[in-house]
Amino acid sequence: MKKVFIKSYGCQMNVYDAERMADVLAAEGYGQTGSVENADLVVLNTCHIREKAAEKVYSELGRIRVMKEERALEGRETKVVLAGCVAQAEGREIFRRAPVVDVVVGPQSYQNLPALLRAGRGALDTEFPADDKFDALPALEPARIKSRGVTAFLTVQEGCDKFCTFCVVPYTRGAEVSRSVARILDEAHRLADAGVREITLIGQNVNAFHGEGPDGSPWSLGRLLHALAEVPGIARLRYTTSHPRDMDEELIAAHRDLPALMPYLHLPVQAGSDRILAAMNRRHTADEYRRIIDRVRTARPDVALTSDFIVGFPGESDADFEATMRLVEDVRFAGAFSFKYSPRPGTPAADSADQVPEAVKSERLARLQERLEAHRQAFNHGTVGRTLDVLLEKAGRHPGQLAGKTPYLQMVQIDGAGRAVGDIVPVRIGAAGSNSLFGEAPAADGTWTEASAA
Ligand code: 5AD
Ligand code: SF4
Numbered sequence: 441m442k443k444v445f446i447k448s449y450g451c452q453m454n455v456y457d458a459e460r461m462a463d464v465l466a467a468e469g470y471g472q473t474g475s476v477e478n479a480d481l482v483v484l485n486t487c488h489i490r491e492k493a494a495e496k497v498y499s500e501l502g503r504i505r506v507m508k509e510e511r512a513l514e515g516r517e518t519k520v521v522l523a524g525c526v527a528q529a530e531g532r533e534i535f536r537r538a539p540v541v542d543v544v545v546g547p548q549s550y551q552n553l554p555a556l557l558r559a560g561r562g563a564l565d566t567e568f569p570a571d572d573k574f575d576a577l578p579a580l581e582p583a584r585i586k587s588r589g590v591t592a593f594l595t596v597q598e599g600c601d602k603f604c605t606f607c608v609v610p611y612t613r614g615a616e617v618s619r620s621v622a623r624i625l626d627e628a629h630r631l632a633d634a635g636v637r638e639i640t641l642i643g644q645n646v647n648a649f650h651g652e653g654p655d656g657s658p659w660s661l662g663r664l665l666h667a668l669a670e671v672p673g674i675a676r677l678r679y680t681t682s683h684p685r686d687m688d689e690e691l692i693a694a695h696r697d698l699p700a701l702m703p704y705l706h707l708p709v710q711a712g713s714d715r716i717l718a719a720m721n722r723r724h725t726a727d728e729y730r731r732i733i734d735r736v737r738t739a740r741p742d743v744a745l746t747s748d749f750i751v752g753f754p755g756e757s758d759a760d761f762e763a764t765m766r767l768v769e770d771v772r773f774a775g776a777f778s779f780k781y782s783p784r785p786g787t788p789a790a791d792s793a794d795q796v797p798e799a800v801k802s803e804r805l806a807r808l809q810e811r812l813e814a815h816r817q818a819f820n821h822g823t824v825g826r827t828l829d830v831l832l833e834k835a836g837r838h839p840g841q842l843a844g845k846t847p848y849l850q851m852v853q854i855d856g857a858g859r860a861v862g863d864i865v866p867v868r869i870g871a872a873g874s875n876s877l878f879g880e881a882p883a884a885d886g887t888w889t890e891a892s893a894a
Contacts, residue, residue, distance in 0.1 A: 444470040445479035449496060450487025452642045452680065453547075453613075454524055456593040458485050461523065461550050463578045468554050476507070481519045481557075486526035488608050490782035494526050498538060505540040519557065521545060525612035529785075531566050547598075547613060551576035568614045580627065585634035590833055590862045591845075592636045596624050596651065596664065597643030602683060604710075605721045605788040606750060606781060609644050616644075618651035621659050625667060632673035637862055638831055639668065641679040647686040662690030669700040675864055676831060676847075680706045681748075684724050687732050696739035702847045703740050707732070708748035712767030713760035716753050719789070726767055733771055744774035744819065744848035751808055752781040752801030754792035761804050768811050774819040774848060776812045780805050820850060820872040828852075830867040830879070832859055837876070852877045 444465050448458040462472055473479050487493040508518040521543045522534055528546035543556045546566035556563040599614040650658040677700050694701050714725045780801040783790035830852050832844040842856035854867055867879035
């Protein structure tokens with residue numbers, strides 16, 4: 441059997457797309473392998489969001505070129521596909537920069553992978569077809585779903601119309617498109633029937649979801665979540681990534697009314713200065729963000745909030761950065777991703793004259809990350825002593841242990857005796873390490889056994 445190795449960079453959307461590509465290629469007789477050495481076909485599913493992410497791909501392609509050449513000497517063929525957002529952004533240029541690549545395919549064209557592979561060297565597809573690309577992909581097979589575990593991503597929306605001035609997404613993923621409610625429910629049923637317990641709805645702008653409902657009218661994400669909560673077997677729902685402008689009343693109310701919707705919200709704010717937020721074209725102020733957070737916390741007081749930050753956006757002064765630090769102290773996030781601004785070709789901010797020096801960016805990032813990390817640790821320590829439901833997902837760190845997630849997406853290790861992956865068990869949190877919590881779950885006989893942190 442021919443083997444494919446798929447490596448994904450970047451966001452959850454790419455993780456989901458990689459699974460769909462694996463499904464298409466399975467239908468073509470490719471089995472999956474976890475090591476590039478065994479692969480006849482190598483697919484790099486790339487990310488273009490920051491320069492570092494995009495550059496990583498070219499160094500990986502350098503290594504693959506050596507391997508491909510060595511094999512060619514032995515008369516063995518290796519095909520290389522460049523997929524994802526770098527493919528979309530750079531197109532034909534990739535063949536020039538990296539002749540090792542045989543096929544270039546953008547995120548909206550994965551259904552055409554078999555035809556592109558047959559066409560061979562130099563084949564490219566970076567179109568944005570009008571139809572739902574997922575319709576053209578093979579339906580999810582129970583055995584393939586099972587092999588991927590008890591949690592799953594489900595794409596409900598793709599693309600973005602917001603045009604933040606730093607961001608490539610509107611160019612790489614195209615205009616905002618929502619899938620229909622019927623298709624999403626169908627996929628959710630397939631996942632649940634194959635043993636999935638937790639679904640994370642994904643989209644570049646997931647809370648802008650407005651897919652067509654069975655009645656022909658557009659449904660909001662809040663309404664969709666209510667329908668998904670009714671799918672038998674699905675115990676937990678999450679969604680990511682959201683924009684503050686689209687946190688509507690129905691979605692906030694779902695955090696109050698829907699027990700299946702986990703108390704967790706990733707809501708990128710990027711910066712705390714109104715001047716910078718305006719220059720980023722975020723179309724909200726820092727105080728408007730604070731008020732949204734207040735409303736979400738009123739609906740669901742224990743909600744874990746996480747965010748994304750960019751430091752050193754063009755024109756960011758010391759005072760602007762201090763405003764970001766104040767916002768961080770006000771909200772106290774349970775976790776966050778933070779980045780130095782990276783100018784991306786074709787985006788408005790990249791051409792701005794007042795770029796911030798690299799050294800200033802580094803200094804600001806270090807200061808910001810120190811506070812974000814302190815708040816993350818404080819959040820985790822705050823759960824010690826509480827009993828939280830944990831969905832067991834996989835084998836734990838040590839033999840006999842199982843690992844799972846709390847409602848707040850914290851990883852927990854417990855003693856696995858008498859438990860199975862897919863179970864949701866109450867766990868008394870005993871200790872918080874830097875990346876994992878340790879807890880005790882009641883044994884079948886009702887006694888509590890503690891997982892060792894050693
Ligand atoms: N530079 C740095 N960070 C960026 N992000 C998006 N574009 C850029 C950029 N040009 C960050 C944002 C976004 C996250 C996915 O990546 O914080 O929310
Ligand atoms: Fe990266 Fe954005 Fe593409 Fe995801 S959608 S892979 S974050 S560029």
